[in-house]
Amino acid sequence: MNTGLVNAQVSPTGQFDILSKYEIHKLTDASRGPQYQLFRNCSLAVLNCGNYMDDGKELLEKYADFDIAVIPTERSVKLKVSNAPATAFVDGRMIQGIAEHLFAVLRDIIYVSSEITCDPRYDLVSAQGVTDAVFHILRNAGTFDRDRSPRLVVCWGGHSISREEYDYTKKVGYEIALRQLDICTGCGPGAMKGPMKGATIGHAKQRDRDGQYLGITEPGIIAAEAPNPIVNQLVIMPDIEKRLEAFVRTGHGIVVFPGGAGTAEEILYLLGILLHEDNKAQPFPVIFTGPRTAADYFIRIDQFITQTLGEAARSRYQIIIDDPSEVARQMAAGIQKVREYRKEKGDAYYYNWQLKVSTEFQRPFVPTHENMRKLALHTNQEPYLLAANLRRAFSGIVSGNVKDEGIRRVENNGPYELLGDPALMRSMDTLLDSFVQQQRMKLPGKEYKPCYRVIRG
Missing domain, CATH: 3.30.1850.10 (MoCo carrier protein-like)
Structure with missing residues (x-):
C-alpha cells in the first residue's frame, strides 16, 4: 500500500x-x-x-x-x-x-x-447579469460584512518566485496588517501565500482577531495553485473572468508583486477596466512592488504597458521598490480615498457596484488555437479594448502552461500562435522572453517549453 x-x-x-x-x-x-x-x-x-x-x-x-x-x-x-x-x-x-x-x-x-x-434570473450574457452572479456567489460564501469599513487589499503575483521575493511579500503583508487592513489573494503559493503569512503576525500584534484572508480561485487554475491553509474564506468562481471581477469588486486596492503570464493577465484586466471612460473618477490605489532585485521586472512591465496602452494606463499605478512600509502607507491612504468616495456616492463598502466592467472583460474566453490566432492584437482600437484582447492572449498562455485542458491542447496541436501589429508583437515577445529568462513561467527547477509562438509579422 x-x-x-x-x-x-x-x-x-x-x-x-x-x-x-x-x-x-x-x-x-x-x-x-x-x-x-x-x-x-x-x-x-x-x-x-x-x-x-x-x-x-x-x-x-x-x-x-x-x-x-x-x-x-x-x-x-x-x-x-x-x-x-x-x-x-x-x-x-x-x-x-x-x-x-x-x-x-x-x-x-x-x-x-x-x-x-x-x-433563468441570471442573464450571463449581459454585463449586469454577470455582475449580479458574481455578487451572489460571494454573498453565498459569506464574504461580505456590511458593517466593515473598506480594508481589503488584493495581492497579485506569481506562484513561481524567488525566496527573496517571497520574503518581501511577507514583509508587505505584515506592514499592511499593522495598519489593520486585510488580505485577498488568488489563494495559492508564492506571492499569494506570502502576504497572508506576514499579515497573520501583523494582525496578531494589533490583537486584530477578525483578520480576513480571502482566497478567490476557479476550477481551471486551482490544481496549479492549491489554496494555502491560511485562507479563512475560500471562494471558487466558475471561470477566470468571474474570478477577476470578484477581485476588483470586493477589493479596495491592489498590490502587484512579481509574477509571470498570470500576473500580466491580471494587470491588463485591471488597467483595461480603469481605462474605461466611466471609471475615470474612481479612486482605486494600485501599487507594483518587489525587492530591489525585482526592479528589472517592473521596468519591463512598465515599458510594455506604456508601449501598448499609453500614458493614461501608466498613470493608474505607482511603482515602489524595496519599501514595504511605504507600500502599506500609500495603500492605507488610497483606501481612505476609496472610503470617502463610496460614502459620498452611497455605494456599498463591501462590493463596488459603480465600477464599470464591460462585457469584453466578462465573456469567458476559450483558448483554442483558432481563438488565440484570431485575437485583435493591434492598436487601431480603444485602449481598454486592446487591454481586453491582450488579457485574453496572456490567459491562453496561462492555460497552456498550467491548466490540464490547455496543456493537452498544446500537446496535441503544437504551440499557440499570436500575431498582430509588428511593433506590438515585438513588445509582447520581449516581455514574455523576460518571464522565461527569469524562470517565472514554471516552478524553479522545472524546464519550460513555451506553449506559444509570437509571430512578429
Missing part, C-alpha cells in the same frame, strides 16, 4: 449549509457526470496543498485513483475520500483549514450549478 495516500471520512466544517436531496443526488448518481468531475478535480487540488506542483495535468495523472464521495446523513452530509494525498492529514485527521476548503468547494460548485447556471 502507498503510505502517501489516505482514506478518511470528513464532517462539514466552515461556511457550509445543508444540501437538498436533489443537490446530493447530482453528485452521487451512478453517471458521475461533469459536475462530479469538477467537484472531484477541485477537491483533489485542495487536498494537494503543500505539494509543490503547478501542472494540472500532472496532478490528475499522479492521483488517478483518487475518489471522493458525498455520503448523505440525517443531519447533512459527509465526504468520503479515498487515496487522498497524505500531506492533507496530521496523525490520520484532516487539517482543519483544508477540511474547510474541501466543503467550500462543495458549497460553491453546488451553488453555481443549482442557483446560477440553471437559473
Whole structure:
C-alpha cells in the first residue's frame, strides 16, 4: 500500500449549509457526470496543498485513483475520500483549514450549478447579469460584512518566485496588517501565500482577531495553485473572468508583486477596466512592488504597458521598490480615498457596484488555437479594448502552461500562435522572453517549453 495516500471520512466544517436531496443526488448518481468531475478535480487540488506542483495535468495523472464521495446523513452530509494525498492529514485527521476548503468547494460548485447556471434570473450574457452572479456567489460564501469599513487589499503575483521575493511579500503583508487592513489573494503559493503569512503576525500584534484572508480561485487554475491553509474564506468562481471581477469588486486596492503570464493577465484586466471612460473618477490605489532585485521586472512591465496602452494606463499605478512600509502607507491612504468616495456616492463598502466592467472583460474566453490566432492584437482600437484582447492572449498562455485542458491542447496541436501589429508583437515577445529568462513561467527547477509562438509579422 502507498503510505502517501489516505482514506478518511470528513464532517462539514466552515461556511457550509445543508444540501437538498436533489443537490446530493447530482453528485452521487451512478453517471458521475461533469459536475462530479469538477467537484472531484477541485477537491483533489485542495487536498494537494503543500505539494509543490503547478501542472494540472500532472496532478490528475499522479492521483488517478483518487475518489471522493458525498455520503448523505440525517443531519447533512459527509465526504468520503479515498487515496487522498497524505500531506492533507496530521496523525490520520484532516487539517482543519483544508477540511474547510474541501466543503467550500462543495458549497460553491453546488451553488453555481443549482442557483446560477440553471437559473433563468441570471442573464450571463449581459454585463449586469454577470455582475449580479458574481455578487451572489460571494454573498453565498459569506464574504461580505456590511458593517466593515473598506480594508481589503488584493495581492497579485506569481506562484513561481524567488525566496527573496517571497520574503518581501511577507514583509508587505505584515506592514499592511499593522495598519489593520486585510488580505485577498488568488489563494495559492508564492506571492499569494506570502502576504497572508506576514499579515497573520501583523494582525496578531494589533490583537486584530477578525483578520480576513480571502482566497478567490476557479476550477481551471486551482490544481496549479492549491489554496494555502491560511485562507479563512475560500471562494471558487466558475471561470477566470468571474474570478477577476470578484477581485476588483470586493477589493479596495491592489498590490502587484512579481509574477509571470498570470500576473500580466491580471494587470491588463485591471488597467483595461480603469481605462474605461466611466471609471475615470474612481479612486482605486494600485501599487507594483518587489525587492530591489525585482526592479528589472517592473521596468519591463512598465515599458510594455506604456508601449501598448499609453500614458493614461501608466498613470493608474505607482511603482515602489524595496519599501514595504511605504507600500502599506500609500495603500492605507488610497483606501481612505476609496472610503470617502463610496460614502459620498452611497455605494456599498463591501462590493463596488459603480465600477464599470464591460462585457469584453466578462465573456469567458476559450483558448483554442483558432481563438488565440484570431485575437485583435493591434492598436487601431480603444485602449481598454486592446487591454481586453491582450488579457485574453496572456490567459491562453496561462492555460497552456498550467491548466490540464490547455496543456493537452498544446500537446496535441503544437504551440499557440499570436500575431498582430509588428511593433506590438515585438513588445509582447520581449516581455514574455523576460518571464522565461527569469524562470517565472514554471516552478524553479522545472524546464519550460513555451506553449506559444509570437509571430512578429
